[in-house]
Amino acid sequence: MEFNNDLPIYQQIINMIKHDIVSGKIPSGQKLLSTRDLAIKLKVNPNTIQRVYKELETEEVCLTKRGLGTFVTEEEEMILVMKEALVSDMVKTFVEGMVKLNYNKENIIEKINRQFEKEDQQDVNIN
């Protein structure tokens, strides 16, 4: 994975893990890699991963079972909350960006509709 070195790396890894949980790539209850293994995989400092897991634990996204490792929460509610937060973040960034480009609500909705039409069109072509 490529990191943006302009931002704290632990924050980027937290977001990556949350995305993977929300999208189902990491199922609920799944055991995460050990600190060192994930550090080696991502080629980052092991202390960074420790901080990531600690933070995810504080947010109750994960829990650490002593001697067993770190696991994704099994509470679907928690995952829904996380999904909601991620989605509103993404929508907020998108809308703010569009508003900066002088788009109003109607224009934005129109743009979104057009994008969906394009994608539907592509699906038709593929099928």
Added chain:
Amino acid sequence: MSILINCINLNKKYMNKVALEEITLKFESGKIYGVLGPNGSGKTTLMKIIADLHKQSSGEITVCGNKPSHETRSKVAYMPTENFVYGWMKVKDSLAFYNDMYADFDMNKALDLMTFMELDLNQKVSSLSTGQRARLKISLTICRDAEVIMLDEPLNGLDPISRTKIKECIIEQFDENSVMIVSTHLVTEIEQILDEVIFLGNGRLVLQGRAEDLRFERGKSIEDIYREVFAHA
């Protein structure tokens, strides 16, 4: 976490040339430090004083609680930039040599590492490529169970694959009871594995801090901060 190295107002002069000026620094266990700075900024001098290969001109330093001496040397593993492996030896001889020299050398770890580093035990050191030799040097240093591990310019002149291997090796072998100090001017290559960064310029401490904090505070990579700090160097 304990303080393994403590420098207070450290000064070093070579004749009239000032190499280090009023350096006050602490190094804690469980962290990887990057000593960053252009050539001639004092990185190697600082490491050599910690390794008891140079004496400071003034100021104080303790390594694992004691002044640098033959006793602290046994707790410090230092990889210099120079080539210190004998060319007439085979790879396995150099491991055996280190095993004899250092009581804390972990031969099993070293043998495992040779596989990971893709080094042939029976190859002669003089016939190793630059990258292979660098991988051997770092393996010899890192396989010591020392409290202080210092790597002087471990990535210089290496191809991307050797660099990746060396980075992986640092992450894997790093242990929380020891401190690792890595000097380099190839900042981008290494900034993701650093806890703390120390910028040295003309022998002075220019900037110091946690890598993640600096990124957060300045919204910039360590590489960009480096370029800013040393713009005139």
